[in-house]
Amino acid sequence: MAHAKSRTQAEELISIEERWGAHNYHPLDVVVEHASGAWVYDVDGRKYLDCLSAYSAVNQGHCHPRIIQALKEQAERVTLTSRAFRNDQLPRFVSELARACGMEMVLPMNTGAEAVETAIKASRRWGYTRKGIPLGQAEIIVCENNFHGRTTTITGFSSEPLYKDGFGPFTPGFVTIPFGDAETLERALTASTCAFLFEPIQCEAGILIPPDGFLRDAAAICRRERVLLVADEIQTGLGRTGHLLACHAENVQPDVLILGKALSGGTYPVSAVVSSREVLDVFRPGSHGSTYGGNPLACAVARAALRVLEEERLAERSQELGAWLLYELRKLHHPHINEIRGRGLLIGIELLGPARPYCERLKDLGVLCKETHDHVIRLAPPLIIEQEDLAWLVGQLRTAFEN
Numbered sequence: 275m276a277h278a279k280s281r282t283q284a285e286e287l288i289s290i291e292e293r294w295g296a297h298n299y300h301p302l303d304v305v306v307e308h309a310s311g312a313w314v315y316d317v318d319g320r321k322y323l324d325c326l327s328a329y330s331a332v333n334q335g336h337c338h339p340r341i342i343q344a345l346k347e348q349a350e351r352v353t354l355t356s357r358a359f360r361n362d363q364l365p366r367f368v369s370e371l372a373r374a375c376g377m378e379m380v381l382p383m384n385t386g387a388e389a390v391e392t393a394i395k396a397s398r399r400w401g402y403t404r405k406g407i408p409l410g411q412a413e414i415i416v417c418e419n420n421f422h423g424r425t426t427t428i429t430g431f432s433s434e435p436l437y438k439d440g441f442g443p444f445t446p447g448f449v450t451i452p453f454g455d456a457e458t459l460e461r462a463l464t465a466s467t468c469a470f471l472f473e474p475i476q477c478e479a480g481i482l483i484p485p486d487g488f489l490r491d492a493a494a495i496c497r498r499e500r501v502l503l504v505a506d507e508i509q510t511g512l513g514r515t516g517h518l519l520a521c522h523a524e525n526v527q528p529d530v531l532i533l534g535k536a537l538s539g540g541t542y543p544v545s546a547v548v549s550s551r552e553v554l555d556v557f558r559p560g561s562h563g564s565t566y567g568g569n570p571l572a573c574a575v576a577r578a579a580l581r582v583l584e585e586e587r588l589a590e591r592s593q594e595l596g597a598w599l600l601y602e603l604r605k606l607h608h609p610h611i612n613e614i615r616g617r618g619l620l621i622g623i624e625l626l627g628p629a630r631p632y633c634e635r636l637k638d639l640g641v642l643c644k645e646t647h648d649h650v651i652r653l654a655p656p657l658i659i660e661q662e663d664l665a666w667l668v669g670q671l672r673t674a675f676e677n
């Protein structure tokens with residue numbers, strides 16, 4: 275504001291953040307103070323519908339009472355033992371998660387990127403010890419436009435200059451193919467390939483959905499050639515796309531499943547690699563670890579988050595509400611809208627120009643969403659959202675696209 279009016283609390287906080295915090299993000303200027311369910315409230319008392327859900331970490335909704343209860347109760351018991359000792363929550367968490375995913379073993383970590391790194395290590399060691407790949411030769415196939423996190427190894431096999439410029443040298447051993455093309459995958463495989471690492475839907479790349487049959491074909495090729503199918507479901511998993519896992523849409527069960535984000539319902543960093551005994555048994559004491567990985571607080575929170583997903587049938591809810599929302603959105607006609615696509619409550623509105631101005635306009639209309647890959651508006655509200663809130667969202671979008 276150019277007026278003499280004193281700065282709002284939000285403006286004050288933003289200027290402090292800009293001065294003292296590193297500028298590795300370009301957030302919308304809304305300063306959230308508290309949140310509940312699908313709604314967040316800023317320091318100046320304004321209310322917004324959250325249509326990002328912290329990149330699908332908050333599938334269960336903000337501050338879900340059962341998850342917060344578990345967090346509080348465990349916080350008062352014991353929070354960290356390190357894996358030097360055992361704790362009573364870890365065995366419950368790993369068995370419950372493995373069963374929910376139809377798998378045999380779990381290796382808990384903290385952030386998504388760490389779980390991806392863990393899956394890379396597991397795949398390589400499996401390649402050497404089980405497949406007989408010559409030591410130091412293992413190759414992992416990845417897809418163009420992938421997003422798997424921000425470590426140096428992971429950004430090294432990204433195709434996005436923004437993620438990697440100036441951060442090299444990078445880790446060798448990765449081969450990039452186009453996303454969604456099973457024939458190229460087949461041709462890219464060599465005797466040294468240990469794994470194919472992919473996202474079933476590329477979210478950060480702009481909600482890119484592969485052609486029907488790709489997941490099934492890729493799974494069949496990998497099985498035949500003895501290559502591990504490693505699905506990064508950190509963002510697509512746990513109900514977001516209308517299934518427990520996005521791979522389930524084509525009845526594909528990955529060999530290695532990477533989870534994070536909604537595994538804790540947005541309350542605490544919890545990630546995991548979920549796989550078979552054959553794969554995860556490559557780790558022996560001392561070969562991998564994390565001080566906080568599998569800590570009792572994380573395990574208690576994740577157990578509650580999983581229970582909420584199941585008991586509130588959030589995958590089914592996502593499928594039903596997502597289908598309704600997609601149908602309603604497709605009635606929006608505007609010369610700037612190129613395509614609207616989605617699975618469950620993961621929807622992308624692809625524009626012909628930049629999406630940021632629309633996200634800014636939507637913010638002023640009480641809707642929080644974030645552009646992805648410049649020209650796509652991602653809509654991914656918490657899965658607990660009410661249909662009437664989605665109807666209100668459709669109205670706000672109609673207003674945003676009015677001129």
Ligand SMILES: *Cc1c(COP(=O)(O)O)cnc(C)c1O
Nearest residue numbers: 385386387421422423506508509
């Ligand atoms: C968010 C995300 C990651 C990285 O998770 P962090 O917790 O931010 O490290 C990896 N893969 C996918 C698909 C993601 O969406």
